[in-house]
Amino acid sequence: MLEKKTIDHEKAVLIGIINREQSEGKVTEYLDELEFLTYTAGGEVVKRFVQRMDVPNPKTLIGTGKMEEVEAFVKANDIGSVIFDDELTPAQQRNIEKLLRCKIVDRTSLILDIFAQRAQTSYARTQVELAQYEYLLPRLTGLWTHLERQRGGIGMRGPGETEIETDRRIVRDRISLLKKKLLKIDRQMETQRGNRGALVRVALVGYTNVGKSTLMNVISKSDVFAENKLFATLDTTVRKVVIGNLPFLLSDTVGFIRKLPTQLVESFKSTLDEVREADLLLHVVDISHPQFEEHIESVNKILDEIDSADKNTIMVFNKIDLYKHAEIDEDDLVTERTERHFTIDEWKKTWMQRVGDKALFISALNKENLDEFRKRVYDEVRDIHVTRFPYNNFLYPEHLDEY
Ligand SMILES: Nc1nc2c(ncn2[C@@H]2O[C@H](COP(=O)(O)OP(=O)(O)OP(=O)(O)O)[C@@H](O)[C@H]2O)c(=O)[nH]1
Ligand SMILES: [Mg+2]
Numbered sequence: 001m002l003e004k005k006t007i008d009h010e011k012a013v014l015i016g017i018i019n020r021e022q023s024e025g026k027v028t029e030y031l032d033e034l035e036f037l038t039y040t041a042g043g044e045v046v047k048r049f050v051q052r053m054d055v056p057n058p059k060t061l062i063g064t065g066k067m068e069e070v071e072a073f074v075k076a077n078d079i080g081s082v083i084f085d086d087e088l089t090p091a092q093q094r095n096i097e098k099l100l101r102c103k104i105v106d107r108t109s110l111i112l113d114i115f116a117q118r119a120q121t122s123y124a125r126t127q128v129e130l131a132q133y134e135y136l137l138p139r140l141t142g143l144w145t146h147l148e149r150q151r152g153g154i155g156m157r158g159p160g161e162t163e164i165e166t167d168r169r170i171v172r173d174r175i176s177l178l179k180k181k182l183l184k185i186d187r188q189m190e191t192q193r194g195n196r197g198a199l200v201r202v203a204l205v206g207y208t209n210v211g212k213s214t215l216m217n218v219i220s221k222s223d224v225f226a227e228n229k230l231f232a233t234l235d236t237t238v239r240k241v242v243i244g245n246l247p248f249l250l251s252d253t254v255g256f257i258r259k260l261p262t263q264l265v266e267s268f269k270s271t272l273d274e275v276r277e278a279d280l281l282l283h284v285v286d287i288s289h290p291q292f293e294e295h296i297e298s299v300n301k302i303l304d305e306i307d308s309a310d311k312n313t314i315m316v317f318n319k320i321d322l323y324k325h326a327e328i329d330e331d332d333l334v335t336e337r338t339e340r341h342f343t344i345d346e347w348k349k350t351w352m353q354r355v356g357d358k359a360l361f362i363s364a365l366n367k368e369n370l371d372e373f374r375k376r377v378y379d380e381v382r383d384i385h386v387t388r389f390p391y392n393n394f395l396y397p398e399h400l401d402e403y
Helices: 024-040 064-077 090-100 107-118 122-139 163-195 212-220 262-267 292-305 344-355 370-388 390-395
Strands: 010-018 043-052 081-084 103-106 201-206 237-243 246-252 280-286 313-318 359-361
Touching: 010 024, 010 064, 024 043, 024 107, 043 064, 043 081, 064 090, 081 107, 090 103, 090 122, 103 107, 107 122, 107 262, 122 163, 122 262, 201 212, 201 292, 212 237, 212 246, 212 280, 212 313, 212 370, 237 370, 246 370, 280 292, 280 370, 313 344, 313 370, 344 359, 359 370, 370 390
Parallel strands: 010 043, 010 081, 081 103, 201 246, 201 280, 280 313, 313 359
Antiparallel strands: 237 246
8 A cells, every 4th residue: 555645746647668678568667667656756657658669859859740748748637747767867857848838757757756855864864965966977068057165156167168068077076075075984984893803794685675674673673664665774774683592693785676776786886895795695585576586686786796696695575465376267278387387386396496495475574484584584694693603503593483
C-alpha cells in the first residue's frame, strides 16, 4: 500500500522508447519503475507516451509527430514535468525544454532529485550535491540561469569571461570543494570503522525497496526508517547484533537501482565502503517483484563496480508472503510453463542448484523463517570468526541450538 502524503502532487507524463534493445514489455516494466520513482519524488503520472524507433532523433529523442502529440497534451493538461526513461543529451534536453516549456527530467536527474530530497545528514547531502554538480557540468550551455544566486555579483566575473565559462568555473570550484569536504569526512569515518575492532562485518545489500531496513530492524531490534518508497535509506546504519552469543556488525546500506547514475555511484563510493569492507554480504531480493531476477543482475553489476562481486554472499529472498506464481488452467494446453509459474519450492530448488545452501527464503514483515535465517548467518559468521581467531573457537559451538 502506498502512503500518500500531503505533498502537492505535480502532474507528470512519462516517455519511453521501444527499440531492438528494449521490447515493448520491457519498456512497460521500466515505465512502471519510473512511475514509482516519480511518485517517490512527489509527482503524479497522468499519461505515458511510448514510441517505437530504432534510431533516436538527435534533436528531441522521439520523433517530431510524437513530440507534437506530447506538446498538445502538456499544454492542455497543465503538466509540470515530462520525464524520459532514457538519458537525454544536453542538446536534446534544451531543445525539448524550448518546445514544451515545462521541466524536462531524465531518469538520472529524477533519481538525483529523490536523493536530494531524502538526504538527511550533512554527509549524504554533500554526496548528493557533488553528484548533482557533476550531472550539471556538461549541461551548462547558456540556457541556465539558476546559478545567479551563487554568482555573488561584482568582482566574480573575470575579464573577458563569458557567462557560461563563469558558471563552469563556479561549478568546478564547488566540485573540488565538495570533494575535499568528503575526503575529510571519509578519513573520520575510516578511523571510526578502524575503532570497531575485530568484529565480523556483515552488510545488507540489494535493490531499492526489497526490505533491507525491515530485516535490519527485526534482526537487530533497532528502528531504522523503512517505507514503501524508493531510497528510504541513504545513510549507512551500523548495528551490533548478537546471535547465540556471537556478536557481529550488521550494516544497512543505500538501495541499488537499474541504471544508477554513475555520478551517484561515484559520490556514494564511501557510503559503499561498508559493503567493500564487509566479510559477508546478505543480498536481499524482493521475490514478489516480477522483475526480481533483473534486480539481482543490476545489484551484481554495481557490486562489480565497487570490487565486491566476489565476496562471500548469502541470497536472501524476502517477501515470500507476497509471492504469487502464475497459474495455468488444466484445460489450457497452449501456455508454456515458465519461471513465472514456479512455486516457492521450485525457486528454492533452482537456487539451491545455483548457490547450494547460500539461499534463504523469508518474510521479514511476517517474521517467517527468521530462525533459519539467524542460524545460517550464525554459521557463516562463526566460520569467518574462527578462521580469523582460531584460538577463540571453543567459545562458539558449531550448532546454534547448543545454546
Ligand atoms: N509484504 C512484505 N512487505 C515487506 C517485507 N519486508 C519489507 N516489506 C515492505 O517493503 C517496503 C520496503 O521496505 P524497506 O525495509 O524500507 O526496504 P529497503 O530495502 O530498506 O529500501 P531502500 O532503503 O529504499 O533501499 C516497506 O513498505 C516494508 O514494510 C516482507 O517480508 N513482506
Ligand atoms: Mg532501507
